[in-house]
Amino acid sequence: MTTIARVETFLVAPRWLFVRVETDDGIVGWGEATCEGRSETVRTAVEQLSELLIGRDALRIEDHWQVLTKASFYRGGPILASAVSGLDQALWDIAGKRYGAPVHQLLGGPVRDRIRVYGWVGGDEPDEVRDQIAGRVEAGLTAVKMNASGRMSPLASVAELDAVVRRVAAAREVLGEHRDVAVDFHGRFTLANARRVAPLLEPYRPLFLEEPVVPENSHLIGELVRATTTPVSTGERLYSRQEFLPVLQAGIAVAQPDLAHAGGITEVRKIAALAEVYDVQLAPHCPLGPIALAACLQVGFATPNYLIQEQSIGIHYNLGAEVLDYCVDQQPLSFVDGYVQRLTAPGLGIEIDEQAVRAADKRGHAWRSPTFRHPDGAYAEW
Template sequence: MEIIDYELFEVPPRWVFLKLETDTGLVGWGEPIVEGHARTTITAVEEIIDNYLLGKDPLEIERHWQAMYRGRHFRGGPILMSSMAGVDQALWDIKGKHYGAPVYDLLGGRARDRILTYQWIGGDTPEEMREAAETAVNNGYTTLKMAANSQIRRIDSPEVVEEITNRLAGVRDEVGNNINIAVDFRGRVTKGMAKWVASKLDPYDPMFYEEPVLPEHFDVLPRIESHTKTPLASGERLYSRWEFQQTLANSQVDIIQPDPSHAGGITEVKKIADAAEAADIAVALHCALGPIAFASCLHIAVATPNAFVQSQNLDIHDHNQNDLLAYLLDPGVFGFENGYVDAPDAPGLGIDIDESFVREQADTQFDWQNPIWYHDDGSIAEW
C-alpha cells in the first residue's frame, strides 16, 4: 500500500482538512491548521507530502514522523509541527481502517470508557457569563471554562482586578459548588499581575488556571504557584516533547495541554502524555478546532491514564442543530451524555466525513483572522 494523492480544503469557521489517499482505496483525514495562518500551513503540508510522503507506505507512521521532523535542517515551531500533525492524524486514520481497529486500540487500548469534556462560556459582562453558564449546565455540562479577562495592561488597577473577580464570582454563584470551572488567563496577564489575579480568584475554587503566563515566562511559575492553591495548566503553545521537557522535569505546571493538531499529531502527543504520567502531571488535551482534531484528541484521551478532561469547541451537546458538526455524516458519533464524550469505536478515527459538504464549504470565500487589540494608549494588547 502507498500514498498516491491528497487534497487540502480550507473550510469555515477557520479550519483546514487534509484528505490522504492510498492505492488500495483507503482514505485518511487530518486537520492541519494554525489559526489565522491557513494558507501558510497549507503550503507547508504540500511541501511535506510532495517532497516526501507520496509513494510511501502509510503504515510506517513512526518512520514518517521521524523523517518529517528530522529530515530537514530547520524544524519545530507552530507551522511545521501543525503541518506534520495533520499528516500524522491522516496516517493513523488509514492505519486503523487497514487493521479494522479504532486508533485507541493501536495506542494500547482503552484506559477508560469515556472522557469528561467542558463547555466554553463567553460574555462581556458578569450577567452574560452567568447566562452562558446556566445554559451550559442545563445542557448537561458539569465542567465549564471561561476567560479570566479580555484586555489587561502590564500593570493594571484594582478596579480591573475586581472586574475579573466579579466574572468568576458571578458564574460560581450561578452554578454552585458541584460544577467545575476552569479559568483561562490566555497568556494575556503579565507575570507582574498573574499572582495578584490568581490570589483574588482563589476563593471561588477554580478547577485550574490555564496559561497564567506565556510559555516564554514559565520561569516565574513557581512564584505564581506560591500565591495560589489552584492547579496551573499550560501547553497549547508548546509544539514537541522537547519543548515540554523542562516543564515536565521541573513540574512547572500541574496539567499539560498539548494540542494534537499543533504538537506533531497523535504520535507526538501520546509520547508527551506518557512522559507527563511519569512526572505525576495530568493531561487535558487542547482542542479549539474541528471534528477531525476532536476525534484525534478523544482517541489519545481514552488511551491515556493521566488524561482527565477534554476541551472542545463544537457545542456538541446539540449535534442535531450544530453546523460545526455538519462536516460529519453522523453528527452524533461522539455520544455526548452528562458532560462526557466517547471516542468513536469505528476503525481509524471513527468518523465519516461528508466530503460533498466539505467541498461545498471550501468554495466559500473567507479568511479568518483574529482581531488585533489596542490599549487606550495605542499600544498592542495580547489577544
C-alpha cells in the same frame, strides 16, 4: 503495502484546515492541520511535506513522523508542527481503517469508557457569564472554561482585578459545588498580574488557571505555581516534548497540547507519557473541528493521565459552520451527562462528509486573530 497515493488540503469555515490522505487501495484518512490565523501558510507546508510521503507505505507512521519533523535543517514552530499534525492524524486514521480498529485500540486499548468534556463560555460581564454557563449546563456539560478578562493593563487596576473576581464568582454561583470552571488567562496577564489575581480566585476553586503567561515566558511559570494553591495549566502554544519539559519541571498540574499543533497523535502520546512522570494530567486544547476532536478523544481513551477534553460544539465564534456539520453521523461526538462515550468505529471513529468539505473549501475562509491595543496605543496581548 498500503501506499500513499494522494494528499489534499481543504480550507473550510469557520477557520479550519483539513487534510485528506488517500492510499493506492482506496483507504482515506483525515487529519486537521488548523493553525488559527495562519492556515493558508500551513496548507503550503502540507503540500511540501507531502513530497516525502507520496509512494511510501502509509503504515510506517513513526518513521514518517521522524522524517517529516527532522528532514529539514530548520525545524519546529507552529507552522511545521501543525502541518505534521494533520498528516499524522490522517495516517493513524488510515491505519485504524486498514486494521479495522479504532485508533485507541492500536495505542494499547482503552483505559476508560467515556471522556469528560467542557465548553468555552464568553461573557465580559457577570450577567453574561451566568447566561452562557446556564446554557452550557442545560446542554449537558458539567464543566466550562471562561476567559479571566479581556485586555489587561501591564499592572492591573483595582477595577480590572475586581472584574476578574466578579466574573469567576458569578460562574461559581451558577455551577454550584458539583460542576467545574476553568479560568483562561490567555497569555494576557503579566506575571505580576497573575500573581496578584490567582490568590483572589482561590475561594472559588477553579479547576485550573490556564496559560497565565505567554509561552515565550514559560521560564516564569514556576513563580505563579508557587504563588497559588490552584492548579496551573499551559501548553496550547507548545509544540514538542522538549518545549513541555521546562513547564513540567516548573510544577504545572495540567498539560494542554493541541493535537492540531503539537505533532499530532504520535507526539502528543509522548507528551502524555512525559507528563505522567511529573504527575501531571492531560487536557488537550481543542477549540477546533471534528477531526481534531476525534483525534484527541482517541488519545484520551488510551491515556491513563487524561483529565478532560475541550470541545467547541456551539462556541460563539464558529461562524459559517459548526463542528458537526462536516460529520456524516453526529452521534459519535455527542455528549451525555458531560461525557463523550468511547468511539468504536475504525480509525478516528468519525465519518467525514467529503462532499460538504469540498463545497466548503470552494468558499474558503480568511480567519485572523483580533488585535488588542492599550489605551496609549501600544499592542496588547489577545
